Amino acid sequence: MDDGRRSLEEIEQIALGRRSLTLSEDEERAVTRAHAFLCEAIDQRRRIYGVTTGYGPLATTNVDPKQSALLQQNLVYHLCSGVGEPLSLRHVRAMMVARLTSLVRGHSGANPVLIDRLQAWLDVDLVPEVPARGTVGASGDLTPLAHLARALSGEGRVSLRGGRWIPSREAHQQLGWKPLVLRGKDAIALVNGTSATAGIAALNATAAQRALKLSTLLVLLYAELLAGHREAFHPAIGELRPHPGQRQLHHWLWSLSADSGALTPWQPTPEPLPDMPDNIEQHRPLPQDAYTLRCAPQALGAVWDVVEQHAQTARIELEAVTDNPLLFADDDLVLHGGNFFGQQLAFASDYLNNALIQMALYSERRIARITDPAKNKGLPAFMQPLDTGLHSGFMGAQVSATALVAELRSQAMPASIQSIPTNADNQDIVPLGTIAARRASNSLEQLYQVLAIEALVLVQGAELKNMSSLSLASRSLCTWVRELAAPLEQDRPLAEDIARLAQALADPDKTASLTALLDAEG
Structure with missing residues (x-):
């Protein structure tokens, strides 16, 4: 059947x-x-x-x-x-x-x-x-x-x-x-x-899954630009904290980084400490990276768990009968009830919205670090290769990413707890799920704009470093971005590039070649 x-x-x-x-x-x-x-x-x-x-x-x-x-x-x-x-x-x-x-x-x-x-x-x-x-x-x-x-x-x-x-x-x-x-x-x-809420939630579900996969690819390129320690991606770390999302992110990042010559490789047997006095060497490189890199499996893994929980709620709702009354022809029954009450999707949409905002925050923090010459390991300030000062590179775009995150944070109040009685107190509790789903949809739109800015910045960084040692996944990402936006050599308006790239990132067909990189890893 x-x-x-x-x-x-x-x-x-x-x-x-x-x-x-x-x-x-x-x-x-x-x-x-x-x-x-x-x-x-x-x-x-x-x-x-x-x-x-x-x-x-x-x-x-x-x-x-x-x-x-x-x-x-x-x-x-x-x-x-x-x-x-x-x-x-x-x-x-x-x-x-x-x-x-x-x-x-x-x-x-x-x-x-x-x-x-x-x-x-x-x-x-x-x-x-x-x-x-x-x-x-x-x-x-x-x-x-x-x-x-x-x-x-x-x-x-x-x-x-x-x-x-x-x-x-x-x-x-x-x-x-x-x-x-x-x-x-x-x-x-x-x-x-509940079909308006369910329909919007269905689109939010696939868009959020896609955004997480693209963010994973951006994390890998970010790590390679900073010569990050591949050790942080080791799957054994996730096995000891077996949240499904974290384990998935460890698996993706470890697998995708296997062919990278840009990361600091993991050594199963660490080098012995040299003979040295007890005093601390102030300028030695840290053996561990900043949290935007080292904690990526934990941070994005937690987001993936929320994204998948939301998607499962949407799947169940889309398989449901949600009107009233309900007819059971085989049993000669007409039952009156409340399947139209959209609380499950309301909670799920608010939960998703928090995760989306946090994902945008992670992206903005990566942009901030990689454009800061005090932290980006030799890259120029704001990725401007020529006449820094005369040209400002991605300085304005980085500020736009910050503004987007600030606006997202201002929209973080849950809708699902704002019940107001209506309909002569017949509807004395209401879930407000459509508001929650619409808000999550708006957050996704802004998240993709932040990811677009990050992609432009990171790809520019990879070209400035002339990194032939990048992983296949990162090289594929760079090629994909360059088909939509030219390198930034001299200052130019970036609004159109950001909009075009954000729209492409949100399109399931246009990003199929990128998401397939993760899907192939299971």
């Missing part, structure tokens, strides 16, 4: 418009079975929240099934209260994928026609305008999903194939479609779930 599970990477590709979403036969049958069961339950005049009753505190009121279409339409109308700038097209597509993935489990009762239309919207790249703010994530992501439902009904605005916003009805006319009329449980099945 094909359970239709989709990996985070597949969902990312669909959200980016680089892959189609295909439903399995099992999913199509499950949708048909659940909808038939719903129709039968309505004919029996069973009490079903949001189908034969009002909503929220008004659920005590009964609604004639003949008013089904108007009830569903009014649900969409009163929830279309989102404000602020629109969510990005990729976030909305991810939301649509997450909603479809939940509905096709066969416990929501959505009309198969609705399922087909959602799938068709993704295929032709028709994306509704969805305001970013206005959901507390308590009864699901009611507000953003309502804007999707409104667009499916031929109202609001949409973007077709990435174009400008146009009226939804105009797009329907261009495509030869009739807007949907939502009936039965269609509207509440659409809006009453």
